Amino acid sequence: MRKFQSVSVLWAVLALCAVMSGCGLLHGASETGGEIKNLDGITVIVDAGHGDTDVGTIGVSTGRYEKEVNLEVSKKLQAALEARGVRVVMTRESDEPLGPADEQDIERRKEADMQKREEIIGGANAHLLISIHQNRFEDQAVRGPQVFYLRNASDGAEYGVQFSECLQTAINEDLQIEKPRNINYGNWRLLKKGDQPGAIVECGFFSNPEEEVLLQQGEYQDRLVAAIVRGTQDYVEAYGV
Numbered sequence: 001m002r003k004f005q006s007v008s009v010l011w012a013v014l015a016l017c018a019v020m021s022g023c024g025l026l027h028g029a030s031e032t033g034g035e036i037k038n039l040d041g042i043t044v045i046v047d048a049g050h051g052d053t054d055v056g057t058i059g060v061s062t063g064r065y066e067k068e069v070n071l072e073v074s075k076k077l078q079a080a081l082e083a084r085g086v087r088v089v090m091t092r093e094s095d096e097p098l099g100p101a102d103e104q105d106i107e108r109r110k111e112a113d114m115q116k117r118e119e120i121i122g123g124a125n126a127h128l129l130i131s132i133h134q135n136r137f138e139d140q141a142v143r144g145p146q147v148f149y150l151r152n153a154s155d156g157a158e159y160g161v162q163f164s165e166c167l168q169t170a171i172n173e174d175l176q177i178e179k180p181r182n183i184n185y186g187n188w189r190l191l192k193k194g195d196q197p198g199a200i201v202e203c204g205f206f207s208n209p210e211e212e213v214l215l216q217q218g219e220y221q222d223r224l225v226a227a228i229v230r231g232t233q234d235y236v237e238a239y240g241v
């Protein structure tokens with residue numbers, strides 16, 4: 001009888017896990033650790049935030065431009081995804097302007113850049129979109145990676161919540177973030193293009209002196225990218241594309 005009871009409890013737990021198998025409840029590295037799974041046949045847009053005359057935020061310790069680190073991380077992400085069979089569409093692969101190079105007006109130049117990105121995203125026929133950024137905040141003590149999904153300011157509709165949750169969980173676990181952050185939302189323009197779920201990955205805070213230095217270290221970038229790939233795999237496994 002006792003044995004029967006414990007088996008019943010086990011099945012109840014397994015059934016509950018099956019029902020609740022969202023990414024917030026997957027137990028990270030042990031689920032997929034060490035095992036490279038293919039993401040064969042899916043298309044992912046990787047957007048390296050900012051670029052050209054738009055430098056993004058500026059590192060508080062080193063003065064490094066956000067746009068440069070975004071591109072470094074994005075190229076590593078491109079390579080890591082392609083190694084798993086993903087077709088990657090990059091919105092930019094250099095610091096060259098995406099719009100006309102002779103446009104002198106900064107705002108018009110930025111608008112042309114954004115329109116070009118929207119055009120690339122809209123035409124990519126992709127399954128997922130990942131946009132790479134570095135964060136900033138007035139309080140320099142604030143740190144930690146944070147993932148954002150789209151919440152339309154007009155009607156409050158939300159998109160990419162589960163995908164963002166999967167990325168946030170993987171990043172928090174695999175980078176062993178001391179004070180893990182939760183996903184948040186914004187009225188992100190680029191996430192409105194195309195039909196694919198998208199996420200803005202703010203890799204960390206350029207306004208935190210230590211984290212800014214960390215974010216520029218190749219080894220840390222590699223771990224971050226591996227976590228983003230793991231989160232993408234977890235999402236695809238849990239929800240499909």
Ligand SMILES: [Zn+2]
Pocket residue numbers: 049050056057066133134
């Ligand atoms: Zn940014």
